Amino acid sequence: xxxxxxxxxxxxxxxxxxxxxxxxxxxxxxxxxxxxxxxxxxxxxxxxxxxxxxxxxxxxxxxxxxxxxxxxxxxxxxxxxxxxxxxxxxxxxxxxxxxxxxxxxxxxxxxxxxxxxxxxxxxxxxxxxxxxxxxxx
Amino acid sequence: xxxxxxxxxxxxxxxxxxxxxxxxxxxxxxxxxxxxxxxxxxxxxxxxxxxxxxxxxxxxxxxxxxxxxxxxxxxxxxxxxxxxxxxxxxxxxxxxxxxxxxxxxxxxxxxxxxxxxxxxxxxxxxxxxxxxxxxxxxxxxxxxxxxxxxxxxxxxxxxxxxxxxxxxxxxxxxxxxxxxxxxxxxxxxxxxxxxxxxxxxxxxxxxxxxxxxxxxxxxxxxxxxxxxxxxxxxxxxxxxxxxxxxxxxxxxxxxxxxxxxxxxxxxxxxxxxxxxxxxxxxxxxxxxxxxxxxxxxxxxxxxxxxxxxxxxxxxxxxxxxxxxxxxxxxxxxxxxxxxxxxxxxxxxxxxxxxxxxxxxxxxxxxxxxxxxxxxxxxxxxxxxxxxxxxxxx
Numbered sequence: 001x002x003x004x005x006x007x008x009x010x011x012x013x014x015x016x017x018x019x020x021x022x023x024x025x026x027x028x029x030x031x032x033x034x035x036x037x038x039x040x041x042x043x044x045x046x047x048x049x050x051x052x053x054x055x056x057x058x059x060x061x062x063x064x065x066x067x068x069x070x071x072x073x074x075x076x077x078x079x080x081x082x083x084x085x086x087x088x089x090x091x092x093x094x095x096x097x098x099x100x101x102x103x104x105x106x107x108x109x110x111x112x113x114x115x116x117x118x119x120x121x122x123x124x125x126x127x128x129x130x131x132x133x134x135x136x137x
Numbered sequence: 138x139x140x141x142x143x144x145x146x147x148x149x150x151x152x153x154x155x156x157x158x159x160x161x162x163x164x165x166x167x168x169x170x171x172x173x174x175x176x177x178x179x180x181x182x183x184x185x186x187x188x189x190x191x192x193x194x195x196x197x198x199x200x201x202x203x204x205x206x207x208x209x210x211x212x213x214x215x216x217x218x219x220x221x222x223x224x225x226x227x228x229x230x231x232x233x234x235x236x237x238x239x240x241x242x243x244x245x246x247x248x249x250x251x252x253x254x255x256x257x258x259x260x261x262x263x264x265x266x267x268x269x270x271x272x273x274x275x276x277x278x279x280x281x282x283x284x285x286x287x288x289x290x291x292x293x294x295x296x297x298x299x300x301x302x303x304x305x306x307x308x309x310x311x312x313x314x315x316x317x318x319x320x321x322x323x324x325x326x327x328x329x330x331x332x333x334x335x336x337x338x339x340x341x342x343x344x345x346x347x348x349x350x351x352x353x354x355x356x357x358x359x360x361x362x363x364x365x366x367x368x369x370x371x372x373x374x375x376x377x378x379x380x381x382x383x384x385x386x387x388x389x390x391x392x393x394x395x396x397x398x399x400x401x402x403x404x405x406x407x408x409x410x411x412x413x414x415x416x417x418x419x420x421x422x423x424x425x426x427x428x429x430x431x432x433x434x435x436x437x438x439x440x441x442x443x444x445x446x447x448x449x450x451x452x453x454x455x456x457x458x459x460x461x462x463x464x465x466x467x468x469x470x471x472x473x474x475x476x477x478x479x480x481x482x483x484x485x486x487x488x489x490x491x492x493x494x495x496x497x498x499x500x501x502x503x504x505x506x507x508x509x510x511x512x513x514x515x516x517x518x519x520x521x522x523x524x525x526x527x528x529x530x
Binding site: 073100 | 262265267268275276278281286293294340341342398
């Protein structure tokens with residue numbers, strides 16, 4: 001399968017990094033590291049932007065990340081209207097991997113602190129859709 | 138190969154705002170205004186057209202737009218006729234490309250036109266197609282299509298690190314709306330008070346309604362040619378393109394190049410290059426049009442363009458250093474906050490205002506301005522584009 005069921009609204013069904021979705025459905029947020037030059041990225045890429053090699057390896061983004069910054073979205077774009085308000089955040093994980101994701105609704109706005117620890121995990125959405133989000137550690 | 142000096146000789150704008158007009162109608166209005174600015178020019182001598190627009194393919198359902206525009210404004214280009222898309226910097230990209238073509242002898246007289254028709258009867262379209270301006274497969278799927286949340290995070294980072302206040306953000310809006318109040322072509326002709334800005338409804342806190350550029354329809358056009366032709370066509374003082382730079386260090390919010398969101402390494406990279414190319418420094422700039430898509434943007438631009446020290450942008454604006462009579466008047470025609478921001482047209486609007494400033498005919502004139510700078514950031518802050526104009530080459 002491809003990205004048909006990714007996120008609240010998905011844009012691309014076919015992409016070479018589609019294994020990401022297989023891993024996400026299986027409960028893991030994974031991304032790629034280049035076997036040739038060692039560079040790692042998020043989002044995952046089937047071909048390395050640093051050395052352009054196609055020899056990449058999947059690894060799981062696990063452990064504690066750090067909340068760098070966040071914002072409360074009061075007006076969602078088309079397709080997201082019914083989700084608002086929601087909180088978008090930038091988190092940083094081991095190796096400098098930066099991830100933009102929503103904060104779980106389990107985290108109350110008053111409890112959010114820049115620098116707080118976060119975990120990144122898959123989340124099931126209505127209609128069999130799947131995404132990832134930040135959770136309390 | 139020739140190495141010709143390149144001048145901007147004329148500029149025009151359609152009326153900007155919420156328009157009952159198509160992108161083709163507004164391009165024609167802007168082009169006519171531009172041709173009227175250079176009465177000696179024969180349209181048949183214009184051998185190039187660059188049309189800057191990002192959303193014409195989607196919101197106006199017009200791809201390959203340049204030939205349509207050429208026909209509508211009575212041009213028959215023989216050197217170049219193409220569309221340019223770098224979203225918010227499209228117009229400036231067109232000016233950079235035209236400069237290279239004219240300098241090298243590949244074109245002689247080029248019109249750079251551009252703009253957007255953003256209001257459509259399908260109101261959802263505006264808030265859907267914005268999602269195309271980022272890495273939509275990933276960031277878009279999280280619901281970060283609209284710019285305010287991203288710049289809200291930027292503002293919060295700046296406030297936390299440097300103590301920047303909401304009053305200082307508001308001071309940008311008060312200044313630019315005051316500058317724009319006498320500009321008949323802009324979206325708004327109404328100044329706002331500090332109290333109104335501070336009390337406005339929140340969009341993405343700390344950004345309120347007046348901290349954000351509005352959604353605006355509009356087009357603009359300028360004409361570029363080489364020095365000899367410019368002397369032939371106009372008795373006005375010559376205005377040269379002294380230097381250009383465009384820096385991209387990443388493609389999306391997640392691979393941010395700076396230390397943090399309020400650290401714009403890509404802007405400093407572009408600034409260093411453009412100052413070298415133009416053989417000037419930040420202290421030589423008499424007037425600037427910088428990309429005030431949000432109030433926080435202009436504050437960080439003051440710092441990373443080198444007009445003040447890092448972290449002091451809020452104080453710089455609040456103390457009047459970016460206003461008339463200060464170190465460097467910024468956004469003298471109202472900027473994006475007052476004129477609006479029909480993406481492809483914005484760099485062209487800035488070029489037109491700079492032409493007027495350096496020829497001493499601006500509506501709000503900076504006395505004796507000789508060197509000017511225009512700047513755009515584009516997308517969710519993925520690229521910085523800067524041009525320096527001067528009365529000397």
